[in-house]
Amino acid sequence: MSWPTKRLNECVRFLSGGTPNKGKAEYWGGDIPWVSSAEMTKHFLSDTSLKITDAGLQAGSRLVPEGTTFAVVRGMSLAKEFRISLAQRAMAFNQDVKALIPKAGIDARFIFYSLSANANAIRDLATEAAHGTKKLEMDRLENYVLHVPDDIETQQIAASAAHAYDDLIATNQRRIALLEDAARRIYREWFVHLRFPGHESVPVEDRVPKGWRKTPIAEQTSFLNRGIAPKYDDTAMSRVINQKCIRGGRISMEPARRQSKDVKSDRLVQIGDVLINSTGAGTLGRVAQVRTPVENCTVDTHVTIVRPIHADSSSYFGQALSNLEPVFSEMGKGATNQLELSRSDIGMVEIWQPPQHLQIEFHRLVGPMLEQAAQLNVANLSLEKARDLLLPKLMSGQLDVSGIPLPENLPA
Structure with a gap:
């Protein structure tokens, strides 16, 4: 039909x-x-x-x-x-x-x-x-x-069925925004305004809590390097993240491509890795952290992997580097269209290193929030794919929508 x-x-x-x-x-x-x-x-x-x-x-x-x-x-x-x-x-x-x-x-x-x-x-x-x-x-x-269809009610039923997917996506987007905003607020409360748990009993020296110190990013990483020059192959199992994947503080695997080159284990992305766009104007300096498992995946040579030493404090590390995105975006060297952000320049940027127990406590509190936000983002991608697969049949009449009630006719 x-x-x-x-x-x-x-x-x-x-x-x-x-x-x-x-x-x-x-x-x-x-x-x-x-x-x-x-x-x-x-x-x-x-x-x-x-x-x-x-x-x-x-x-x-x-x-x-x-x-x-x-x-x-x-x-x-x-x-x-x-x-x-x-x-x-x-x-x-x-x-x-x-x-x-x-x-x-x-x-x-x-x-x-x-x-x-x-x-x-x-x-x-x-x-x-x-x-x-x-x-x-x-x-x-x-x-x-x-x-x-000739009758507008059938049109409305079909449109409502499609819109149900977008309603779910919008709800998830609001939840993601709330979770990410909560994580940022807690980070600022603890590590910018210095109102971390127990701050009242910590001595302050030169306006800095005792035991805090600034160290270069390189000293807080176990791996700091660019990715590979991929051999693209749509039939391969390995995937490679490029600059288009990193936007708005998140990683989208939609623009990632498949590739067949062998990848050393240290260049496979891991949960907790911070990825920084490192080439070209416009996207240079964008930062996002890997928060959910990504199997057999690396980055290309335009992206830098920054891996924290301690996995149990990776949420602090990720928030600290995300706060530096405006700094990284201005650090490129070279011609306008060939700007490069070197790993050595990234490594020399200093960030605060609070006591390890405080970083761990922050990770235990904020890590689940950020993981849930990442999972909701993955769920949205699945919803978008399902919607897009459904639409051609739904909007051509190949699917019978006559038995679907309009939202306003559903029982309360």
């Missing part, structure tokens, strides 16, 4: 956006979110980093309502993905993005998930534009064919 088909332009109205003059301060810094391709890294948009004023809106952009699907139709992102996001509030947008507003009888979330299910096929319709960028011709997008 499948649903009848409709062209996309039978389902939505297409609107174009624009960019107010960036040379006019009165157009910027308002309270109207302004969407560009760079903002569209999330499925659901409720805010943006750039905002415009009412004057900016009137002078060069357009406001669309909540429930609008934004689609990137120009830019290099089209080489890899068809980027779409669903507006959670009224928003303005720029000229590289089209706004798709559902027509009568069409559910907003259904359109978003239908486009998500067809994202790869739509991406492949993109053509070359000027200066090597990509563009999606409007006639191709407007005439793209979707499976659309």
Whole structure:
């Protein structure tokens, strides 16, 4: 069974956006979110980093309502993905993005998930534009064919089934943020504000608790080195972490690649290892700690492994180095596009070394929080894969959704 088909332009109205003059301060810094391709890294948009004023809106952009699907139709992102996001509030947008507003009888979330299910096929319709960028011709997008049930309730049921995955993912993301924030707060309370357990009875000398000392990172590590030059092989069992894997203080294995070169045991990543991006502008200095087991995995030559001597105090070590990310990002040497952060320079940076018993106590308290956050992150990756596998069948009518109640019809 499948649903009848409709062209996309039978389902939505297409609107174009624009960019107010960036040379006019009165157009910027308002309270109207302004969407560009760079903002569209999330499925659901409720805010943006750039905002415009009412004057900016009137002078060069357009406001669309909540429930609008934004689609990137120009830019290099089209080489890899068809980027779409669903507006959670009224928003303005720029000229590289089209706004798709559902027509009568069409559910907003259904359109978003239908486009998500067809994202790869739509991406492949993109053509070359000027200066090597990509563009999606409007006639191709407007005439793209979707499976659309005639009754809006069926659309809503299918969309709700898909959205259940995103609800779980969002819940996990909130839990991750809370756990990571708690770990950071405890670190600052103990090791920055010096209100650690028993601090009242510890003498202070030159504003430093007795027994504390600063030592180079190299003296607190058992291994400090770059990774390997991998031999990429999609059929191999070994994986290699690259710079794209390290972002926002976390490690994602999604961009990691498989490789077949033999790896020495000391270059296989371990729980507690701190990984630091060490080449190139933009990503240089990013820090993340390995918190869950990763089998048969190393890093490439653009990433440095920093392994603490004591596993039972690795949470302190990881938080201390994460706090240094702004420092590491400014330590690169060389030409702008060839910046390098050497292992010797990393090793010479000094961090506080509190008494070992305090580091262990911190690890016992914070370690489980960070491990749970990492496990939730892994769970989200599994949910995303499951959702993406389900969507093509769900949004084409191949799966019968008639027996699924809408959320508002579920018993309390």
